[in-house]
Amino acid sequence: MSAHARISAITNRIVERSKPTRERYLERLRAAASKGVQRSVLGCANLAHGFAVCSPAEKDALAGDRIPNLGIITAYNDMLSAHQPFETYPAIIREAAAEAGGVAQVAGGVPAMCDGVTQGQPGMELSLFSRDLIAMAAGVGLSHNMFDAALFLGVCDKIVPGLVIAALSFGHLPSIFVPAGPMTTGLPNDEKSRVRQLFAEGKVGRAELLEAESKSYHGPGTCTFYGTANSNQMLMEIMGFHMPGSSFINPGTPLREALTREAAKRALAITALGNEFTPAGEMIDERSVVNGVVGLHATGGSTNHTLHLVAMARAAGIQLTWQDIAELSEVVPLLARVYPNGLADVNHFQAAGGMGFLIKELLKHGLVHDDVRTVFGQGLEAYTVDARLGANRTVLREPSPDKSHDPKVLASIETPFQANGGLKMLRGNLGKAVIKISAVKPERHVIEAPAIVFHSQQELQDAFKEGKLNRDFVAVVRFQGPKANGMPELHKLTPPLGVLQDRGFRVALLTDGRMSGASGKVPAAIHVTPEAVDGGPIARIRDGDIIRLDAIKGTLEVLVDAADMAEREPVTVDLSDNEFGMGRELFAPFRRAVGASDQGASVLFH
Numbered sequence: 001m002s003a004h005a006r007i008s009a010i011t012n013r014i015v016e017r018s019k020p021t022r023e024r025y026l027e028r029l030r031a032a033a034s035k036g037v038q039r040s041v042l043g044c045a046n047l048a049h050g051f052a053v054c055s056p057a058e059k060d061a062l063a064g065d066r067i068p069n070l071g072i073i074t075a076y077n078d079m080l081s082a083h084q085p086f087e088t089y090p091a092i093i094r095e096a097a098a099e100a101g102g103v104a105q106v107a108g109g110v111p112a113m114c115d116g117v118t119q120g121q122p123g124m125e126l127s128l129f130s131r132d133l134i135a136m137a138a139g140v141g142l143s144h145n146m147f148d149a150a151l152f153l154g155v156c157d158k159i160v161p162g163l164v165i166a167a168l169s170f171g172h173l174p175s176i177f178v179p180a181g182p183m184t185t186g187l188p189n190d191e192k193s194r195v196r197q198l199f200a201e202g203k204v205g206r207a208e209l210l211e212a213e214s215k216s217y218h219g220p221g222t223c224t225f226y227g228t229a230n231s232n233q234m235l236m237e238i239m240g241f242h243m244p245g246s247s248f249i250n251p252g253t254p255l256r257e258a259l260t261r262e263a264a265k266r267a268l269a270i271t272a273l274g275n276e277f278t279p280a281g282e283m284i285d286e287r288s289v290v291n292g293v294v295g296l297h298a299t300g301g302s303t304n305h306t307l308h309l310v311a312m313a314r315a316a317g318i319q320l321t322w323q324d325i326a327e328l329s330e331v332v333p334l335l336a337r338v339y340p341n342g343l344a345d346v347n348h349f350q351a352a353g354g355m356g357f358l359i360k361e362l363l364k365h366g367l368v369h370d371d372v373r374t375v376f377g378q379g380l381e382a383y384t385v386d387a388r389l390g391a392n393r394t395v396l397r398e399p400s401p402d403k404s405h406d407p408k409v410l411a412s413i414e415t416p417f418q419a420n421g422g423l424k425m426l427r428g429n430l431g432k433a434v435i436k437i438s439a440v441k442p443e444r445h446v447i448e449a450p451a452i453v454f455h456s457q458q459e460l461q462d463a464f465k466e467g468k469l470n471r472d473f474v475a476v477v478r479f480q481g482p483k484a485n486g487m488p489e490l491h492k493l494t495p496p497l498g499v500l501q502d503r504g505f506r507v508a509l510l511t512d513g514r515m516s517g518a519s520g521k522v523p524a525a526i527h528v529t530p531e532a533v534d535g536g537p538i539a540r541i542r543d544g545d546i547i548r549l550d551a552i553k554g555t556l557e558v559l560v561d562a563a564d565m566a567e568r569e570p571v572t573v574d575l576s577d578n579e580f581g582m583g584r585e586l587f588a589p590f591r592r593a594v595g596a597s598d599q600g601a602s603v604l605f606h
């Protein structure tokens, strides 16, 4: 089925806008690919170093230019429950590659931060910058130039976006993303959040809180809420970087291992040495990017992707804007209710039909482009499947169900939860911002209330504890932008603001910082640009100014006379505390070089 008219129009607009940068990108990619087997340019010493630890058979294979070699980039560490399973993946991949007549080597590792561990801590100020650092680190690994394809082992927040930037920067190579899958379901996410709000109110102690948190985050795998990490899995599937049906199979299962082995063999099959050469930078085009944005809207995905998708697209010479994202939101219905957009978790989403069913529904109305290339071949239709374990550790695929197994979690295209997507853009005399409304009740889509200004999330938490916030207000939390302090997630604001909202107050958040993909029920205008440290209007707001956040009209305004606002000096603050400690001194160059939020908040692209 051809794409929906609006989807096609927006895609064509992106193609036109991107032409200059996309054409230069493809020229560079094709020049690199034309050199044939990449390692053939290495001298004997280079090659000897590169395969020094290989077996004699592998050395023979790599000495020639007929046997494909996979470069594994791994984000394994024990800090992220989602990445811990990757510890054993290189051995599995090497074995599978050998079975298929190829070789696999770990090209390099990349750092990976768990935003859950650093949430509310100084380390969170390194989080966003770690995305671009991960791209650079993956580039260091691949720059050994020993490889005919790359396998990326990463799941979480900034890691997949950073790895995609690397994969597209090495776009002459085929790349496959290999997930590890979600943690099994523990304490329901809404129960976890309820205990957090009780703790915020002083009604339970640390022992009860830690017990609830530990029952929620209890083992290997991705946290089960639909935050940035699981939004990444959705993106990798719908953009064609995953093997079909890979995203939400639990770690430590035979099917999970079979999918990993299959990805290794498929990567060997799509190198320039075979007949299905699929360089990542040709595979991913404007249609793939639009498919990613559509998937984000249809699932109520993480607001972080209004930053990451812009940066990821730029790595392939594609210019995606917030306006594109906002207009796509108008035509894409919300089809999934996964926490924080509902009570279900990603395991329930998978059981209800998962990505295969979601893609099938979107294809029915032409809301995603079917005519795309993927690591699996041609066409997104191939992803309307469920992966099953076959004989001898192989993968079988069955057509996705025609009906959702749980319409309360995964809706049909005919009966969506909302007529449009969960992510909107706001504009007005405070600049531009993003808001996720899929988890906000309709009666809270418009908030008009006096501002209370804070210069840290701790200030707001302290004011809450002192009982000063029992009122209608818009919390203006500023100097949280990328140049100020690395644009941390301010997810610790969710419990106090959630308590105040549950008490019946009309509250909202306005910040140049970020929220977590797991944030949701309180209306929040985030990623405000220009940021306060750049003298943006947000730096001129004073306590008591009336702020109007209208997610229906898409406006964000301070109701103060323009002349009065212009006369106000923008407030400045001492940010020296954000420049040292917990490694922040190492990221001063990033704070100086980073671009605006609507350009992806990147040091790599402006």
Ligand SMILES: O=C(O)C(=O)C[C@H](O)[C@H](O)COP(=O)(O)O
Pocket (backbone or CB within 6 Å): 114, 115, 116, 117, 119, 157, 226, 227, 228, 229, 230, 302, 489, 491, 516, 517, 518
């Ligand atoms: O966006 C994502 O996917 C995340 O990684 C989630 C957040 O960063 C939270 O910090 C982890 O959730 P909480 O346990 O509620 O703090």
Ligand code: SF4
Pocket (backbone or CB within 6 Å): 079, 080, 081, 082, 083, 113, 114, 115, 116, 117, 156, 157, 221, 222, 223, 227, 229, 230
């Ligand atoms: S989903 Fe978020 S909190 Fe969970 S392991 Fe990944 S980074 Fe950490």
